Amino acid sequence: MGERYDVTAGSVAHGGHVIARVPTGDTRDDGTPELRVVFVRHALPGERVTVEITEGTDGDRFWRGDAVEVLEASADRVEAPCPFSGPGACGGCDFQHVAVRAQRELKATVVREQLVRLAKLDADSPLVAGLVVEAVPGDENGLRWRTRQRYVGLPGGGKGMRKYRSHDVIPVDDCRIARTDARETASGDTRTISETVTAAGETHRFDLAADGFWQVHPGAPTALTEAVLAALDPKPGESVLDLYAGVGLFAAFLADRVGAEGRVVAIEGDPQASAYSLANVPGADVSAGDVATVLASSHPEAFDLVVLDPPREGARRPVVEAVAARTPRAVAYVACDPAALARDVAIFAEHGYTLTALRGFDLFPMTHHVECVALLTRTGSGL
Structure with a gap:
């Protein structure tokens, strides 16, 4: 965890990731390096990005990571409309960085x-x-499509959303996918x-x-x-x-x-x-x-x-x-x-x-x- 690699993002995978591969440090019998799959959030297929590993150890079949820097952007990349989206932030949305047409x-x-x-x-x-x-x-x-929403209550009356695959809470003032009249459940x-x-x-x-x-x-x-x-x-x-x-x-x-x-x-x-x-x-x-x-x-x-x-x-x-x-x-x-x-x-x-x-x-x-x-x-x- 915490290691960084510059990679070219591959195809999209089920779950909101793209697939990248990084060297394991070992070599195959033919002398070529062994590669490990990394499921990367916040990237798009074909992009060159710097990935920071967020989950994984040497013995794992695959790792998880976040694209923390975009070296070569896809034409489908947009600025996320939500300020709480991105690496280390709210885990509710996977594709805030992707044009809606391209998301589909x-x-x-x-x-x-x-x-x-x-x-x-x-x-x-x-x-x-x-x-x-x-x-x-x-x-x-x-x-503004989500008609019902559930937040994490914070001390002092604030509200928050959880990080991706974490119990940590990010304070938010407004979830951008929730309707302004969404019913809190x-x-x-x-x-x-x-x-x-x-x-x-x-x-x-x-x-x-x-x-x-x-x-x-x-x-x-x-x-x-x-x-x-x-x-x-x-x-x-x-x-x-x-x-x-x-x-x-x-x-x-x-x-x-x-x-x-x-x-x-x-x-x-x-x-x-x-x-x-x-x-x-x-x-x-x-x-x-x-x-x-x-x-x-x-x-x-x-x-x-x-x-x-x-x-x-x-x-x-x-x-x-x-x-x-x-x-x-x-x-x-x-x-x-x-x-x-x-x-x-x-x-x-x-x-x-x-x-x-x-x-x-x-x-x-x-x-x-x-x-x-x-x-x-x-x-x-x-x-």
């Missing part, structure tokens, strides 16, 4: 790389090569609040706990709901299984499409969120419990459509196989982690489901996070 391309590159490496998809296929990360209305050139705040969403010509109100999960970009609920509906194209009378259903965002709009003759089953692991969905989606069959456990003992019948909106670790094999066993004609997968999405796409492929459509959404500008909506269809289904 970096995120698309990461999604493509994960699908090729983990799902074994063809890098040159139109689905992969043509992926773009779409802007979503509701931010101001990547700023605290764990354990179970007051009921309401959110209204209009999508595909319909409007629904959703009650939820103040500390419960809700998308923080104001354009996210509409964008994701419309993407799911467009991908699945639900028909009147169809049956839908909504997994990791939260307070019923997708279930409510799907119920509109399948109508009174259709059926919506919503399963959610958080009992509190599941309780809210009972009121938010009247007529839905709502179950609270671990999704894999519920599917192992309930609802064994076939479903026409499935929505998956799992947490960051993805749905994983037991859930994917349970979904495939219900033989839906189509599955809409809402993913907040491209690596987890790619791993689950590979499992779906084992069971006859092909990735046939993919969209990316920039719901977290200035950070490395990206949301995807993927459509998987049953091979040979004719859809």
Whole structure:
């Protein structure tokens, strides 16, 4: 830690880094120096930068570091709009130094790389090569989008944010990605609040706990709901299984499409969120419990459509196989982690489901996070 190296930054990596390599001090059998991977924050692909090592020892496979000086800048580099961003500062944003347009391309590159490496998809296929990360209305050139925010309280009434991978706190007077009217949240705040969403010509109100999960970009609920509906194209009378259903965002709009003759089953692991969905989606069959456990003992019948909106670790094999066993004609997968999405796409492929459509959404500008909506269809289904 603390050592500095001048390096040329390589490709972007999942997690908001770029890859660089530095000598280990050892040599290979052919006499060339051995190199160690360093995951570097605050740099861009192709830049010449001075990297200071922030984590790592001689025996580690890789190190972490910060670009503390830019020797040759990328054309996509900009001055960070937030004064609390940068090496040794607030760890909330990864890409404050990157033009917003270029941030989206970096995120698309990461999604493509994960699908090729983990799902074994063809890098040159139109689905992969043509992926773009779409802007979503509701931010101001990547700023002022976060509708809910949590700070660290400081003595004297101040507030702060934590450093990257640290418990150390940086005092801040204003988080530039937070809306000026952002609601400050605290764990354990179970007051009921309401959110209204209009999508595909319909409007629904959703009650939820103040500390419960809700998308923080104001354009996210509409964008994701419309993407799911467009991908699945639900028909009147169809049956839908909504997994990791939260307070019923997708279930409510799907119920509109399948109508009174259709059926919506919503399963959610958080009992509190599941309780809210009972009121938010009247007529839905709502179950609270671990999704894999519920599917192992309930609802064994076939479903026409499935929505998956799992947490960051993805749905994983037991859930994917349970979904495939219900033989839906189509599955809409809402993913907040491209690596987890790619791993689950590979499992779906084992069971006859092909990735046939993919969209990316920039719901977290200035950070490395990206949301995807993927459509998987049953091979040979004719859809």
